[in-house]
Amino acid sequence: MTTPLIDEPERSPQRLPIARRVAIGFEIALWLLTLVGLFLKLESWEGGSEILILTFSILMCCYLALPVLIFGSKGVRQHLGAHAVGIALSLGLRGWLFRIEAWEGGHEMSIISFPLVALLLLTCIVLWVTRKEQPEKSRFYRNAVFRLLPLTAFLALFF
Numbered sequence: 258m259t260t261p262l263i264d265e266p267e268r269s270p271q272r273l274p275i276a277r278r279v280a281i282g283f284e285i286a287l288w289l290l291t292l293v294g295l296f297l298k299l300e301s302w303e304g305g306s307e308i309l310i311l312t313f314s315i316l317m318c319c320y321l322a323l324p325v326l327i328f329g330s331k332g333v334r335q336h337l338g339a340h341a342v343g344i345a346l347s348l349g350l351r352g353w354l355f356r357i358e359a360w361e362g363g364h365e366m367s368i369i370s371f372p373l374v375a376l377l378l379l380t381c382i383v384l385w386v387t388r389k390e391q392p393e394k395s396r397f398y399r400n401a402v403f404r405l406l407p408l409t410a411f412l413a414l415f416f
Contacts, residue, residue, distance in 0.1 A: 273329075280326040284319060287312050298357065306358060313354040317347040328400045335397045342377055342401045349374045349408045371412040378405040 273281070294308030319327065324343030330336050348370040355363030385398035 277326050277329060280319070280323050284316070284327060287316050287319070291316070295357070309354065309357060313350050317350050320344075320346040320350070328397055328404075330397050331393065335394075338381075338401070339397070342381070342405065345370065345373045345377050346404060346408060349412055353408065353411060367412055371409070374405060374409050374412060378402065378409045381405060 272278075290308060291312040294305050294312055297303075297305030298309055299305070320343040324330070324339035325336055328335075328339040328342065330339040348366070352363060352366035352370045355361075355366050381398045381401040385395050385402055388395040388398060
């Protein structure tokens, strides 16, 4: 006599592809380095500006070159959406960097990037809510919202 628990096959948790895990790990490491650079910059210690410039530049390149991996998009529409969100994040990060470093043109970059980032954030929120019953489709929008939300909040605060 067997029990139902023994006969059930073991379920392994869904694992992300290795390339996506590496891209997300790289993104998290860059954001942590950005926080270190921001701390150094706020304390007026040496190296803060250089770390911020380097990490923001690499993040901008990652969002431009690897949006499909980072956001986990599937299908042509989500790929196009991932590239649109990647471009918006790159422009927003550039404005953020210029504002933090107090370079000329930072305010103008924020004015240009804020409406685009806010529009994409609202679009992703609406699509995420409407696709809740389809988890494979809503995952992409959730990933985009979690990346767009902090950038939109920062741009709105310093607009």
